[in-house]
Amino acid sequence: MAFLGADISKNKIDVCLLVAGIKGKKKQKVFTNEPCVARKIIDWLEAQKCASDNMTVVMEATGIYHENLAYGLHDAGISVCMANPYRVREFACGMDILTKNDTVDAFVLACYGELKHPDAWVPPSVEVRKLRALLRQRDALKEDVQRTANRLEKAHSTSTPREVIGSLERTHGWLSDELERIEKLITDHTDNDPGLKADLELLKSIKCVKEQVGREMLALLKDGTFKSASQVAAYLGITPVERVSGSSVRGRAHMSKTGPSIVRAKLYVAALSAIRWNKPAKAIYERLVAKGKAKKAALGAVMRKLVHMCFGVLKTRLPWDENYAATA
Structure with a gap:
Protein backbone atom coordinates (compact mmCIF):
# COMPACT_ATOMS: atom_id res chain seq x y z
CA MET A 1 0.00 0.00 0.00
CA ALA A 2 1.39 3.39 -1.04
CA PHE A 3 0.46 6.59 0.80
CA LEU A 4 0.10 10.08 -0.60
CA GLY A 5 0.01 13.08 1.72
CA ALA A 6 -1.84 16.11 0.36
CA ASP A 7 -1.48 19.50 2.04
CA ILE A 8 -4.26 21.69 0.68
CA SER A 9 -4.55 25.44 0.54
CA LYS A 10 -6.76 27.79 -1.44
CA ASN A 11 -4.49 28.06 -4.48
CA LYS A 12 -2.28 24.97 -4.47
CA ILE A 13 -1.91 21.41 -3.27
CA ASP A 14 1.44 19.99 -2.16
CA VAL A 15 1.65 16.21 -2.40
CA CYS A 16 4.21 13.74 -1.13
CA LEU A 17 4.22 10.11 -2.27
CA LEU A 18 5.76 7.40 -0.11
CA VAL A 19 6.43 4.34 -2.24
CA ALA A 20 8.46 2.22 0.18
CA GLY A 21 7.65 3.45 3.68
CA ILE A 22 8.71 6.57 5.54
CA LYS A 23 12.41 5.76 5.18
CA GLY A 24 12.16 4.93 1.51
CA LYS A 25 12.16 7.16 -1.52
CA LYS A 26 9.62 9.97 -1.63
CA LYS A 27 8.30 11.96 -4.56
CA GLN A 28 6.84 15.44 -4.23
CA LYS A 29 4.93 17.74 -6.53
CA VAL A 30 2.78 20.88 -6.39
CA PHE A 31 -0.57 21.15 -8.18
CA THR A 32 -2.88 24.10 -8.70
CA ASN A 33 -6.06 23.71 -6.66
CA GLU A 34 -8.67 23.70 -9.41
CA PRO A 35 -11.81 21.67 -10.21
CA CYS A 36 -9.86 19.12 -12.29
CA VAL A 37 -7.03 18.68 -9.78
CA ALA A 38 -8.10 15.14 -8.87
CA ARG A 39 -7.69 14.00 -12.48
CA LYS A 40 -4.24 15.59 -12.70
CA ILE A 41 -3.07 13.90 -9.50
CA ILE A 42 -4.41 10.55 -10.69
CA ASP A 43 -2.53 10.95 -13.98
CA TRP A 44 0.64 11.79 -12.04
CA LEU A 45 0.20 8.73 -9.82
CA GLU A 46 -0.22 6.54 -12.88
CA ALA A 47 3.00 7.98 -14.26
CA GLN A 48 4.67 6.90 -11.01
CA LYS A 49 3.28 3.39 -11.63
CA CYS A 50 0.98 3.53 -8.58
CA ALA A 51 -2.25 1.58 -8.95
CA SER A 52 -5.38 3.33 -7.68
CA ASP A 53 -6.53 0.22 -5.79
CA ASN A 54 -3.24 0.22 -3.88
CA MET A 55 -3.22 3.90 -2.96
CA THR A 56 -4.42 5.86 0.06
CA VAL A 57 -4.50 9.66 0.07
CA VAL A 58 -4.31 11.38 3.45
CA MET A 59 -5.44 14.98 3.79
CA GLU A 60 -6.89 17.42 6.29
CA ALA A 61 -10.28 19.05 5.85
CA THR A 62 -9.35 22.63 4.92
CA GLY A 63 -12.58 24.57 5.01
CA ILE A 64 -14.07 23.80 1.60
CA TYR A 65 -10.84 23.82 -0.40
CA HIS A 66 -10.30 20.08 -0.05
CA GLU A 67 -13.66 19.09 -1.51
CA ASN A 68 -12.75 19.04 -5.22
CA LEU A 69 -9.83 16.73 -4.55
CA ALA A 70 -11.57 14.53 -1.98
CA TYR A 71 -14.71 13.88 -4.01
CA GLY A 72 -12.75 13.49 -7.24
CA LEU A 73 -10.41 10.88 -5.78
CA HIS A 74 -13.23 9.01 -4.07
CA ASP A 75 -15.28 8.88 -7.26
CA ALA A 76 -12.22 7.47 -9.03
CA GLY A 77 -12.04 4.61 -6.53
CA ILE A 78 -9.05 5.85 -4.53
CA SER A 79 -9.18 5.54 -0.75
CA VAL A 80 -9.23 8.93 1.00
CA CYS A 81 -8.54 9.56 4.69
CA MET A 82 -9.45 12.77 6.51
CA ALA A 83 -6.94 13.32 9.30
CA ASN A 84 -7.53 15.41 12.40
CA PRO A 85 -5.21 18.45 12.07
CA TYR A 86 -4.44 18.52 15.79
CA ARG A 87 -3.47 14.86 15.86
CA VAL A 88 -1.31 15.28 12.78
CA ARG A 89 0.53 18.20 14.39
CA GLU A 90 1.12 16.20 17.57
CA PHE A 91 2.26 13.27 15.43
CA ALA A 92 4.80 15.52 13.70
CA CYS A 93 6.15 16.72 17.04
CA GLY A 94 6.46 13.10 18.12
CA MET A 95 8.64 12.50 15.05
CA ASP A 96 10.80 15.53 15.97
CA ILE A 97 9.51 17.42 12.94
CA LEU A 98 9.17 20.96 14.25
CA THR A 99 9.30 22.77 10.92
CA LYS A 100 5.90 23.55 9.47
CA ASN A 101 5.46 24.43 5.83
CA ASP A 102 3.42 23.02 2.96
CA THR A 103 6.10 20.61 1.74
CA VAL A 104 6.81 19.25 5.20
CA ASP A 105 3.11 19.01 6.03
CA ALA A 106 2.50 16.85 2.95
CA PHE A 107 5.30 14.53 4.05
CA VAL A 108 3.92 14.38 7.60
CA LEU A 109 0.46 13.47 6.30
CA ALA A 110 1.92 10.65 4.21
CA CYS A 111 3.85 9.36 7.25
CA TYR A 112 0.72 9.63 9.38
CA GLY A 113 -1.14 7.42 6.93
CA GLU A 114 1.74 4.95 6.71
CA LEU A 115 2.04 4.50 10.48
CA LYS A 116 -1.46 5.17 11.80
CA HIS A 117 -3.68 3.75 9.02
CA PRO A 118 -6.64 6.09 9.68
CA ASP A 119 -10.13 5.02 8.68
CA ALA A 120 -11.22 5.63 5.12
CA TRP A 121 -13.42 8.66 4.55
CA VAL A 122 -16.98 8.05 3.41
CA PRO A 123 -18.47 11.13 1.72
CA PRO A 124 -22.00 12.23 2.62
CA SER A 125 -24.79 11.69 0.13
CA ASP A 193 -36.54 13.65 0.39
CA PRO A 194 -38.09 10.72 2.31
CA GLY A 195 -34.88 9.87 4.14
CA LEU A 196 -34.13 13.40 5.30
CA LYS A 197 -37.76 13.97 6.24
CA ALA A 198 -37.89 10.83 8.38
CA ASP A 199 -34.60 11.67 10.08
CA LEU A 200 -35.70 15.23 10.78
CA GLU A 201 -38.94 14.00 12.35
CA LEU A 202 -36.92 11.71 14.62
CA LEU A 203 -34.74 14.62 15.70
CA LYS A 204 -37.75 16.87 16.28
CA SER A 205 -39.28 14.23 18.54
CA ILE A 206 -36.72 15.38 21.13
CA LYS A 207 -38.15 18.13 23.29
CA CYS A 208 -36.54 21.50 22.53
CA VAL A 209 -34.97 20.29 19.28
CA LYS A 210 -36.88 22.14 16.58
CA GLU A 211 -36.32 22.97 12.92
CA GLN A 212 -33.15 25.04 13.34
CA VAL A 213 -31.21 22.64 15.55
CA GLY A 214 -32.74 19.60 13.86
CA ARG A 215 -31.51 20.58 10.40
CA GLU A 216 -28.04 21.45 11.66
CA MET A 217 -27.72 18.14 13.49
CA LEU A 218 -29.15 16.29 10.49
CA ALA A 219 -26.51 17.77 8.17
CA LEU A 220 -23.82 16.95 10.72
CA LEU A 221 -24.82 13.46 11.81
CA LYS A 222 -25.62 12.18 8.31
CA ASP A 223 -22.07 13.04 7.29
CA GLY A 224 -20.98 9.49 8.08
CA THR A 225 -17.82 10.65 9.84
CA PHE A 226 -18.83 10.03 13.44
CA LYS A 227 -19.07 6.63 15.09
CA SER A 228 -20.23 7.80 18.51
CA ALA A 229 -22.01 10.69 20.17
CA SER A 230 -18.83 11.49 22.09
CA GLN A 231 -17.02 12.10 18.82
CA VAL A 232 -19.78 14.49 17.73
CA ALA A 233 -19.59 16.38 21.03
CA ALA A 234 -15.81 16.65 20.74
CA TYR A 235 -16.10 17.92 17.16
CA LEU A 236 -18.61 20.58 18.21
CA GLY A 237 -16.32 21.73 21.01
CA ILE A 238 -18.75 21.11 23.86
CA THR A 239 -16.54 18.73 25.82
CA PRO A 240 -14.79 19.93 29.00
CA VAL A 241 -11.04 20.53 28.98
CA GLU A 242 -9.03 20.37 32.19
CA ARG A 243 -5.59 21.79 32.90
CA VAL A 244 -4.31 20.28 36.13
CA SER A 245 -0.78 19.18 36.94
CA GLY A 246 0.78 18.49 40.32
CA SER A 247 0.04 20.97 43.07
CA SER A 248 0.82 24.21 41.25
CA VAL A 249 -1.28 24.03 38.08
CA ARG A 250 -4.97 24.23 38.86
CA GLY A 251 -6.59 25.53 35.72
CA ARG A 252 -10.34 25.83 35.65
CA ALA A 253 -12.13 23.35 33.40
CA HIS A 254 -13.69 24.99 30.37
CA MET A 255 -15.48 24.08 27.17
CA SER A 256 -13.04 23.38 24.36
CA LYS A 257 -15.05 25.45 21.82
CA THR A 258 -13.48 23.87 18.78
CA GLY A 259 -15.50 23.18 15.66
CA PRO A 260 -18.39 25.14 14.12
CA SER A 261 -19.50 27.97 16.38
CA ILE A 262 -22.82 28.40 14.53
CA VAL A 263 -24.02 24.92 15.48
CA ARG A 264 -22.72 25.38 19.01
CA ALA A 265 -24.66 28.64 19.38
CA LYS A 266 -27.90 26.99 18.27
CA LEU A 267 -27.34 24.12 20.68
CA TYR A 268 -26.84 26.66 23.47
CA VAL A 269 -30.22 28.25 22.75
CA ALA A 270 -31.82 24.81 22.67
CA ALA A 271 -30.18 23.98 26.01
CA LEU A 272 -31.69 27.10 27.59
CA SER A 273 -35.10 25.76 26.67
CA ALA A 274 -34.23 22.16 27.56
CA ILE A 275 -33.43 22.96 31.20
CA ARG A 276 -37.09 23.91 31.58
CA TRP A 277 -38.98 21.49 29.37
CA ASN A 278 -36.76 18.46 28.69
CA LYS A 279 -36.97 16.19 31.73
CA PRO A 280 -33.57 14.37 31.44
CA ALA A 281 -31.79 17.60 30.53
CA LYS A 282 -33.44 19.45 33.40
CA ALA A 283 -32.39 16.70 35.82
CA ILE A 284 -28.75 16.93 34.70
CA TYR A 285 -28.76 20.72 35.00
CA GLU A 286 -30.28 20.76 38.47
CA ARG A 287 -27.97 18.01 39.72
CA LEU A 288 -24.82 19.80 38.55
CA VAL A 289 -25.94 23.17 39.90
CA ALA A 290 -26.74 21.54 43.24
CA LYS A 291 -23.18 20.18 43.31
CA GLY A 292 -21.83 23.71 43.00
CA LYS A 293 -21.05 23.72 39.28
CA ALA A 294 -21.34 27.01 37.44
CA LYS A 295 -24.59 27.42 35.55
CA LYS A 296 -22.79 27.76 32.23
CA ALA A 297 -20.88 24.56 32.91
CA ALA A 298 -24.18 22.82 33.61
CA LEU A 299 -25.57 24.24 30.36
CA GLY A 300 -22.57 22.76 28.56
CA ALA A 301 -23.48 19.36 29.98
CA VAL A 302 -27.04 19.84 28.72
CA MET A 303 -25.72 20.67 25.26
CA ARG A 304 -23.76 17.41 25.26
CA LYS A 305 -26.88 15.56 26.43
CA LEU A 306 -28.85 16.96 23.49
CA VAL A 307 -26.13 15.79 21.10
CA HIS A 308 -26.30 12.29 22.61
CA MET A 309 -30.08 12.31 22.23
CA CYS A 310 -29.84 13.35 18.58
CA PHE A 311 -27.26 10.68 17.85
CA GLY A 312 -29.33 8.08 19.68
CA VAL A 313 -32.60 8.60 17.83
CA LEU A 314 -30.88 8.42 14.44
CA LYS A 315 -28.94 5.32 15.42
CA THR A 316 -31.88 3.40 16.91
CA ARG A 317 -34.44 4.77 14.42
CA LEU A 318 -36.84 5.23 17.34
CA PRO A 319 -38.56 8.45 18.44
CA TRP A 320 -37.25 10.05 21.61
CA ASP A 321 -38.76 8.85 24.88
CA GLU A 322 -38.14 11.11 27.87
CA ASN A 323 -38.91 8.24 30.25
CA TYR A 324 -36.44 5.85 28.59
CA ALA A 325 -33.76 6.27 31.27
CA ALA A 326 -36.27 5.66 34.03
CA THR A 327 -37.66 2.49 32.44
CA ALA A 328 -34.42 1.03 31.07
Missing part, protein backbone atom coordinates in the same frame (compact mmCIF):
# COMPACT_ATOMS: atom_id res chain seq x y z
CA VAL A 126 -25.67 14.28 -2.50
CA GLU A 127 -28.82 15.16 -0.55
CA VAL A 128 -26.90 15.84 2.65
CA ARG A 129 -24.31 17.90 0.80
CA LYS A 130 -27.07 20.00 -0.72
CA LEU A 131 -28.69 20.51 2.68
CA ARG A 132 -25.36 21.54 4.16
CA ALA A 133 -24.74 24.05 1.35
CA LEU A 134 -28.22 25.53 1.75
CA LEU A 135 -27.75 25.88 5.51
CA ARG A 136 -24.38 27.54 4.97
CA GLN A 137 -25.94 30.01 2.54
CA ARG A 138 -28.83 30.73 4.90
CA ASP A 139 -26.48 31.52 7.78
CA ALA A 140 -24.43 33.83 5.58
CA LEU A 141 -27.57 35.65 4.44
CA LYS A 142 -28.75 36.02 8.04
CA GLU A 143 -25.51 37.74 8.92
CA ASP A 144 -25.80 40.01 5.89
CA VAL A 145 -29.40 40.92 6.74
CA GLN A 146 -28.47 41.78 10.32
CA ARG A 147 -25.41 43.74 9.22
CA THR A 148 -27.45 45.77 6.73
CA ALA A 149 -30.19 46.37 9.30
CA ASN A 150 -27.61 47.73 11.74
CA ARG A 151 -26.18 50.05 9.10
CA LEU A 152 -29.67 51.22 8.18
CA GLU A 153 -30.49 51.95 11.82
CA LYS A 154 -27.34 54.05 12.17
CA ALA A 155 -28.10 55.82 8.91
CA HIS A 156 -31.52 56.87 10.20
CA SER A 157 -29.90 58.16 13.39
CA THR A 158 -27.43 60.41 11.57
CA SER A 159 -27.49 62.93 8.76
CA THR A 160 -26.96 60.29 6.10
CA PRO A 161 -27.88 61.27 2.52
CA ARG A 162 -31.20 59.94 1.26
CA GLU A 163 -29.44 58.17 -1.59
CA VAL A 164 -27.43 56.07 0.85
CA ILE A 165 -30.49 55.29 2.96
CA GLY A 166 -32.37 54.25 -0.17
CA SER A 167 -29.52 51.98 -1.20
CA LEU A 168 -29.45 50.37 2.23
CA GLU A 169 -33.22 49.86 2.21
CA ARG A 170 -33.11 48.21 -1.21
CA THR A 171 -30.19 46.02 -0.16
CA HIS A 172 -31.94 45.01 3.05
CA GLY A 173 -35.13 44.21 1.15
CA TRP A 174 -33.34 42.08 -1.43
CA LEU A 175 -31.36 40.18 1.21
CA SER A 176 -34.52 39.54 3.23
CA ASP A 177 -36.32 38.22 0.16
CA GLU A 178 -33.37 35.99 -0.73
CA LEU A 179 -33.20 34.68 2.83
CA GLU A 180 -36.89 33.80 2.67
CA ARG A 181 -36.32 32.01 -0.64
CA ILE A 182 -33.43 29.97 0.77
CA GLU A 183 -35.51 29.05 3.82
CA LYS A 184 -38.21 27.73 1.49
CA LEU A 185 -35.63 25.76 -0.50
CA ILE A 186 -34.38 24.15 2.72
CA THR A 187 -37.92 23.23 3.76
CA ASP A 188 -38.75 21.83 0.32
CA HIS A 189 -35.50 19.86 0.21
CA THR A 190 -36.09 18.14 3.55
CA ASP A 191 -39.80 17.58 2.82
CA ASN A 192 -39.26 16.11 -0.64
Whole structure:
Protein backbone atom coordinates (compact mmCIF):
# COMPACT_ATOMS: atom_id res chain seq x y z
CA MET A 1 0.00 0.00 0.00
CA ALA A 2 1.39 3.39 -1.04
CA PHE A 3 0.46 6.59 0.80
CA LEU A 4 0.10 10.08 -0.60
CA GLY A 5 0.01 13.08 1.72
CA ALA A 6 -1.84 16.11 0.36
CA ASP A 7 -1.48 19.50 2.04
CA ILE A 8 -4.26 21.69 0.68
CA SER A 9 -4.55 25.44 0.54
CA LYS A 10 -6.76 27.79 -1.44
CA ASN A 11 -4.49 28.06 -4.48
CA LYS A 12 -2.28 24.97 -4.47
CA ILE A 13 -1.91 21.41 -3.27
CA ASP A 14 1.44 19.99 -2.16
CA VAL A 15 1.65 16.21 -2.40
CA CYS A 16 4.21 13.74 -1.13
CA LEU A 17 4.22 10.11 -2.27
CA LEU A 18 5.76 7.40 -0.11
CA VAL A 19 6.43 4.34 -2.24
CA ALA A 20 8.46 2.22 0.18
CA GLY A 21 7.65 3.45 3.68
CA ILE A 22 8.71 6.57 5.54
CA LYS A 23 12.41 5.76 5.18
CA GLY A 24 12.16 4.93 1.51
CA LYS A 25 12.16 7.16 -1.52
CA LYS A 26 9.62 9.97 -1.63
CA LYS A 27 8.30 11.96 -4.56
CA GLN A 28 6.84 15.44 -4.23
CA LYS A 29 4.93 17.74 -6.53
CA VAL A 30 2.78 20.88 -6.39
CA PHE A 31 -0.57 21.15 -8.18
CA THR A 32 -2.88 24.10 -8.70
CA ASN A 33 -6.06 23.71 -6.66
CA GLU A 34 -8.67 23.70 -9.41
CA PRO A 35 -11.81 21.67 -10.21
CA CYS A 36 -9.86 19.12 -12.29
CA VAL A 37 -7.03 18.68 -9.78
CA ALA A 38 -8.10 15.14 -8.87
CA ARG A 39 -7.69 14.00 -12.48
CA LYS A 40 -4.24 15.59 -12.70
CA ILE A 41 -3.07 13.90 -9.50
CA ILE A 42 -4.41 10.55 -10.69
CA ASP A 43 -2.53 10.95 -13.98
CA TRP A 44 0.64 11.79 -12.04
CA LEU A 45 0.20 8.73 -9.82
CA GLU A 46 -0.22 6.54 -12.88
CA ALA A 47 3.00 7.98 -14.26
CA GLN A 48 4.67 6.90 -11.01
CA LYS A 49 3.28 3.39 -11.63
CA CYS A 50 0.98 3.53 -8.58
CA ALA A 51 -2.25 1.58 -8.95
CA SER A 52 -5.38 3.33 -7.68
CA ASP A 53 -6.53 0.22 -5.79
CA ASN A 54 -3.24 0.22 -3.88
CA MET A 55 -3.22 3.90 -2.96
CA THR A 56 -4.42 5.86 0.06
CA VAL A 57 -4.50 9.66 0.07
CA VAL A 58 -4.31 11.38 3.45
CA MET A 59 -5.44 14.98 3.79
CA GLU A 60 -6.89 17.42 6.29
CA ALA A 61 -10.28 19.05 5.85
CA THR A 62 -9.35 22.63 4.92
CA GLY A 63 -12.58 24.57 5.01
CA ILE A 64 -14.07 23.80 1.60
CA TYR A 65 -10.84 23.82 -0.40
CA HIS A 66 -10.30 20.08 -0.05
CA GLU A 67 -13.66 19.09 -1.51
CA ASN A 68 -12.75 19.04 -5.22
CA LEU A 69 -9.83 16.73 -4.55
CA ALA A 70 -11.57 14.53 -1.98
CA TYR A 71 -14.71 13.88 -4.01
CA GLY A 72 -12.75 13.49 -7.24
CA LEU A 73 -10.41 10.88 -5.78
CA HIS A 74 -13.23 9.01 -4.07
CA ASP A 75 -15.28 8.88 -7.26
CA ALA A 76 -12.22 7.47 -9.03
CA GLY A 77 -12.04 4.61 -6.53
CA ILE A 78 -9.05 5.85 -4.53
CA SER A 79 -9.18 5.54 -0.75
CA VAL A 80 -9.23 8.93 1.00
CA CYS A 81 -8.54 9.56 4.69
CA MET A 82 -9.45 12.77 6.51
CA ALA A 83 -6.94 13.32 9.30
CA ASN A 84 -7.53 15.41 12.40
CA PRO A 85 -5.21 18.45 12.07
CA TYR A 86 -4.44 18.52 15.79
CA ARG A 87 -3.47 14.86 15.86
CA VAL A 88 -1.31 15.28 12.78
CA ARG A 89 0.53 18.20 14.39
CA GLU A 90 1.12 16.20 17.57
CA PHE A 91 2.26 13.27 15.43
CA ALA A 92 4.80 15.52 13.70
CA CYS A 93 6.15 16.72 17.04
CA GLY A 94 6.46 13.10 18.12
CA MET A 95 8.64 12.50 15.05
CA ASP A 96 10.80 15.53 15.97
CA ILE A 97 9.51 17.42 12.94
CA LEU A 98 9.17 20.96 14.25
CA THR A 99 9.30 22.77 10.92
CA LYS A 100 5.90 23.55 9.47
CA ASN A 101 5.46 24.43 5.83
CA ASP A 102 3.42 23.02 2.96
CA THR A 103 6.10 20.61 1.74
CA VAL A 104 6.81 19.25 5.20
CA ASP A 105 3.11 19.01 6.03
CA ALA A 106 2.50 16.85 2.95
CA PHE A 107 5.30 14.53 4.05
CA VAL A 108 3.92 14.38 7.60
CA LEU A 109 0.46 13.47 6.30
CA ALA A 110 1.92 10.65 4.21
CA CYS A 111 3.85 9.36 7.25
CA TYR A 112 0.72 9.63 9.38
CA GLY A 113 -1.14 7.42 6.93
CA GLU A 114 1.74 4.95 6.71
CA LEU A 115 2.04 4.50 10.48
CA LYS A 116 -1.46 5.17 11.80
CA HIS A 117 -3.68 3.75 9.02
CA PRO A 118 -6.64 6.09 9.68
CA ASP A 119 -10.13 5.02 8.68
CA ALA A 120 -11.22 5.63 5.12
CA TRP A 121 -13.42 8.66 4.55
CA VAL A 122 -16.98 8.05 3.41
CA PRO A 123 -18.47 11.13 1.72
CA PRO A 124 -22.00 12.23 2.62
CA SER A 125 -24.79 11.69 0.13
CA VAL A 126 -25.67 14.28 -2.50
CA GLU A 127 -28.82 15.16 -0.55
CA VAL A 128 -26.90 15.84 2.65
CA ARG A 129 -24.31 17.90 0.80
CA LYS A 130 -27.07 20.00 -0.72
CA LEU A 131 -28.69 20.51 2.68
CA ARG A 132 -25.36 21.54 4.16
CA ALA A 133 -24.74 24.05 1.35
CA LEU A 134 -28.22 25.53 1.75
CA LEU A 135 -27.75 25.88 5.51
CA ARG A 136 -24.38 27.54 4.97
CA GLN A 137 -25.94 30.01 2.54
CA ARG A 138 -28.83 30.73 4.90
CA ASP A 139 -26.48 31.52 7.78
CA ALA A 140 -24.43 33.83 5.58
CA LEU A 141 -27.57 35.65 4.44
CA LYS A 142 -28.75 36.02 8.04
CA GLU A 143 -25.51 37.74 8.92
CA ASP A 144 -25.80 40.01 5.89
CA VAL A 145 -29.40 40.92 6.74
CA GLN A 146 -28.47 41.78 10.32
CA ARG A 147 -25.41 43.74 9.22
CA THR A 148 -27.45 45.77 6.73
CA ALA A 149 -30.19 46.37 9.30
CA ASN A 150 -27.61 47.73 11.74
CA ARG A 151 -26.18 50.05 9.10
CA LEU A 152 -29.67 51.22 8.18
CA GLU A 153 -30.49 51.95 11.82
CA LYS A 154 -27.34 54.05 12.17
CA ALA A 155 -28.10 55.82 8.91
CA HIS A 156 -31.52 56.87 10.20
CA SER A 157 -29.90 58.16 13.39
CA THR A 158 -27.43 60.41 11.57
CA SER A 159 -27.49 62.93 8.76
CA THR A 160 -26.96 60.29 6.10
CA PRO A 161 -27.88 61.27 2.52
CA ARG A 162 -31.20 59.94 1.26
CA GLU A 163 -29.44 58.17 -1.59
CA VAL A 164 -27.43 56.07 0.85
CA ILE A 165 -30.49 55.29 2.96
CA GLY A 166 -32.37 54.25 -0.17
CA SER A 167 -29.52 51.98 -1.20
CA LEU A 168 -29.45 50.37 2.23
CA GLU A 169 -33.22 49.86 2.21
CA ARG A 170 -33.11 48.21 -1.21
CA THR A 171 -30.19 46.02 -0.16
CA HIS A 172 -31.94 45.01 3.05
CA GLY A 173 -35.13 44.21 1.15
CA TRP A 174 -33.34 42.08 -1.43
CA LEU A 175 -31.36 40.18 1.21
CA SER A 176 -34.52 39.54 3.23
CA ASP A 177 -36.32 38.22 0.16
CA GLU A 178 -33.37 35.99 -0.73
CA LEU A 179 -33.20 34.68 2.83
CA GLU A 180 -36.89 33.80 2.67
CA ARG A 181 -36.32 32.01 -0.64
CA ILE A 182 -33.43 29.97 0.77
CA GLU A 183 -35.51 29.05 3.82
CA LYS A 184 -38.21 27.73 1.49
CA LEU A 185 -35.63 25.76 -0.50
CA ILE A 186 -34.38 24.15 2.72
CA THR A 187 -37.92 23.23 3.76
CA ASP A 188 -38.75 21.83 0.32
CA HIS A 189 -35.50 19.86 0.21
CA THR A 190 -36.09 18.14 3.55
CA ASP A 191 -39.80 17.58 2.82
CA ASN A 192 -39.26 16.11 -0.64
CA ASP A 193 -36.54 13.65 0.39
CA PRO A 194 -38.09 10.72 2.31
CA GLY A 195 -34.88 9.87 4.14
CA LEU A 196 -34.13 13.40 5.30
CA LYS A 197 -37.76 13.97 6.24
CA ALA A 198 -37.89 10.83 8.38
CA ASP A 199 -34.60 11.67 10.08
CA LEU A 200 -35.70 15.23 10.78
CA GLU A 201 -38.94 14.00 12.35
CA LEU A 202 -36.92 11.71 14.62
CA LEU A 203 -34.74 14.62 15.70
CA LYS A 204 -37.75 16.87 16.28
CA SER A 205 -39.28 14.23 18.54
CA ILE A 206 -36.72 15.38 21.13
CA LYS A 207 -38.15 18.13 23.29
CA CYS A 208 -36.54 21.50 22.53
CA VAL A 209 -34.97 20.29 19.28
CA LYS A 210 -36.88 22.14 16.58
CA GLU A 211 -36.32 22.97 12.92
CA GLN A 212 -33.15 25.04 13.34
CA VAL A 213 -31.21 22.64 15.55
CA GLY A 214 -32.74 19.60 13.86
CA ARG A 215 -31.51 20.58 10.40
CA GLU A 216 -28.04 21.45 11.66
CA MET A 217 -27.72 18.14 13.49
CA LEU A 218 -29.15 16.29 10.49
CA ALA A 219 -26.51 17.77 8.17
CA LEU A 220 -23.82 16.95 10.72
CA LEU A 221 -24.82 13.46 11.81
CA LYS A 222 -25.62 12.18 8.31
CA ASP A 223 -22.07 13.04 7.29
CA GLY A 224 -20.98 9.49 8.08
CA THR A 225 -17.82 10.65 9.84
CA PHE A 226 -18.83 10.03 13.44
CA LYS A 227 -19.07 6.63 15.09
CA SER A 228 -20.23 7.80 18.51
CA ALA A 229 -22.01 10.69 20.17
CA SER A 230 -18.83 11.49 22.09
CA GLN A 231 -17.02 12.10 18.82
CA VAL A 232 -19.78 14.49 17.73
CA ALA A 233 -19.59 16.38 21.03
CA ALA A 234 -15.81 16.65 20.74
CA TYR A 235 -16.10 17.92 17.16
CA LEU A 236 -18.61 20.58 18.21
CA GLY A 237 -16.32 21.73 21.01
CA ILE A 238 -18.75 21.11 23.86
CA THR A 239 -16.54 18.73 25.82
CA PRO A 240 -14.79 19.93 29.00
CA VAL A 241 -11.04 20.53 28.98
CA GLU A 242 -9.03 20.37 32.19
CA ARG A 243 -5.59 21.79 32.90
CA VAL A 244 -4.31 20.28 36.13
CA SER A 245 -0.78 19.18 36.94
CA GLY A 246 0.78 18.49 40.32
CA SER A 247 0.04 20.97 43.07
CA SER A 248 0.82 24.21 41.25
CA VAL A 249 -1.28 24.03 38.08
CA ARG A 250 -4.97 24.23 38.86
CA GLY A 251 -6.59 25.53 35.72
CA ARG A 252 -10.34 25.83 35.65
CA ALA A 253 -12.13 23.35 33.40
CA HIS A 254 -13.69 24.99 30.37
CA MET A 255 -15.48 24.08 27.17
CA SER A 256 -13.04 23.38 24.36
CA LYS A 257 -15.05 25.45 21.82
CA THR A 258 -13.48 23.87 18.78
CA GLY A 259 -15.50 23.18 15.66
CA PRO A 260 -18.39 25.14 14.12
CA SER A 261 -19.50 27.97 16.38
CA ILE A 262 -22.82 28.40 14.53
CA VAL A 263 -24.02 24.92 15.48
CA ARG A 264 -22.72 25.38 19.01
CA ALA A 265 -24.66 28.64 19.38
CA LYS A 266 -27.90 26.99 18.27
CA LEU A 267 -27.34 24.12 20.68
CA TYR A 268 -26.84 26.66 23.47
CA VAL A 269 -30.22 28.25 22.75
CA ALA A 270 -31.82 24.81 22.67
CA ALA A 271 -30.18 23.98 26.01
CA LEU A 272 -31.69 27.10 27.59
CA SER A 273 -35.10 25.76 26.67
CA ALA A 274 -34.23 22.16 27.56
CA ILE A 275 -33.43 22.96 31.20
CA ARG A 276 -37.09 23.91 31.58
CA TRP A 277 -38.98 21.49 29.37
CA ASN A 278 -36.76 18.46 28.69
CA LYS A 279 -36.97 16.19 31.73
CA PRO A 280 -33.57 14.37 31.44
CA ALA A 281 -31.79 17.60 30.53
CA LYS A 282 -33.44 19.45 33.40
CA ALA A 283 -32.39 16.70 35.82
CA ILE A 284 -28.75 16.93 34.70
CA TYR A 285 -28.76 20.72 35.00
CA GLU A 286 -30.28 20.76 38.47
CA ARG A 287 -27.97 18.01 39.72
CA LEU A 288 -24.82 19.80 38.55
CA VAL A 289 -25.94 23.17 39.90
CA ALA A 290 -26.74 21.54 43.24
CA LYS A 291 -23.18 20.18 43.31
CA GLY A 292 -21.83 23.71 43.00
CA LYS A 293 -21.05 23.72 39.28
CA ALA A 294 -21.34 27.01 37.44
CA LYS A 295 -24.59 27.42 35.55
CA LYS A 296 -22.79 27.76 32.23
CA ALA A 297 -20.88 24.56 32.91
CA ALA A 298 -24.18 22.82 33.61
CA LEU A 299 -25.57 24.24 30.36
CA GLY A 300 -22.57 22.76 28.56
CA ALA A 301 -23.48 19.36 29.98
CA VAL A 302 -27.04 19.84 28.72
CA MET A 303 -25.72 20.67 25.26
CA ARG A 304 -23.76 17.41 25.26
CA LYS A 305 -26.88 15.56 26.43
CA LEU A 306 -28.85 16.96 23.49
CA VAL A 307 -26.13 15.79 21.10
CA HIS A 308 -26.30 12.29 22.61
CA MET A 309 -30.08 12.31 22.23
CA CYS A 310 -29.84 13.35 18.58
CA PHE A 311 -27.26 10.68 17.85
CA GLY A 312 -29.33 8.08 19.68
CA VAL A 313 -32.60 8.60 17.83
CA LEU A 314 -30.88 8.42 14.44
CA LYS A 315 -28.94 5.32 15.42
CA THR A 316 -31.88 3.40 16.91
CA ARG A 317 -34.44 4.77 14.42
CA LEU A 318 -36.84 5.23 17.34
CA PRO A 319 -38.56 8.45 18.44
CA TRP A 320 -37.25 10.05 21.61
CA ASP A 321 -38.76 8.85 24.88
CA GLU A 322 -38.14 11.11 27.87
CA ASN A 323 -38.91 8.24 30.25
CA TYR A 324 -36.44 5.85 28.59
CA ALA A 325 -33.76 6.27 31.27
CA ALA A 326 -36.27 5.66 34.03
CA THR A 327 -37.66 2.49 32.44
CA ALA A 328 -34.42 1.03 31.07
